[in-house]
Amino acid sequence: MNDKSKDKDKSKKDNLILFPLNKIKNKSKATGKVHPAVSKKIEEQLTREFVEGNVDDIAYTLLDKFVKMGIKTDKFTFTADLALAIDTIRGLIYRDFDKSHPAQRLADKMVSLNVSGKNKTARLNYNEVLGIKHKTHIPLSKEIEEELKDLADMGDLHFTSDFDLNGNNGKNDDDPKDKA
Secondary structure, three states, rough: OOHHHHHHHHHHHOOOOOOOOOHHHHHHHHHHOOHHHHHHHHHHHHHHHHHHHHHHHHHHHHHHHHHHOOOOOHHHHHHHHHHHHHHHHHHHHHHOOOOOHHHHHHHHHHEEEEEOOOOOEEEEOOHHHHHHOOOOEHHHHHHHHHHHHHHHOOOOOOOOOOOOOOOOOOOOOOOHHHHO
């Protein structure tokens, strides 16, 4: 670094005027501390924006796939069926964030799970919701069930968020090894 660039850096530092700390009236706001109720509200808003944005992306991707498959997407019944499917996906994602959604109650009422070791199977029962006799069936193909089994076998993988909604300034109170 030459002398001119050192002088420029020094002059930039010399031009910095710090706000007098004794003039700050509400220091909790100035130090970045947020009231827990406000923090929770911000977390809920960010979660909602995250979920809704990703559900929109999933919906557009599905719609694009259906168009490419030649499905008649202009029918009213298609729109109704897609709306139900997308709202169920919305409930699935909200459940992952421990947030309530009506589609979760529908799934809880209609779907029975059978867990045998790491193998999971799901059975749909429309009788509980519609009050009609309908043959109980398995909604997932063998390939998807195998994929779910493979994902369950990868239980030692951990996700680390890029941002901290709890306000810990990047510090994690929990040891990731404890989460499984």
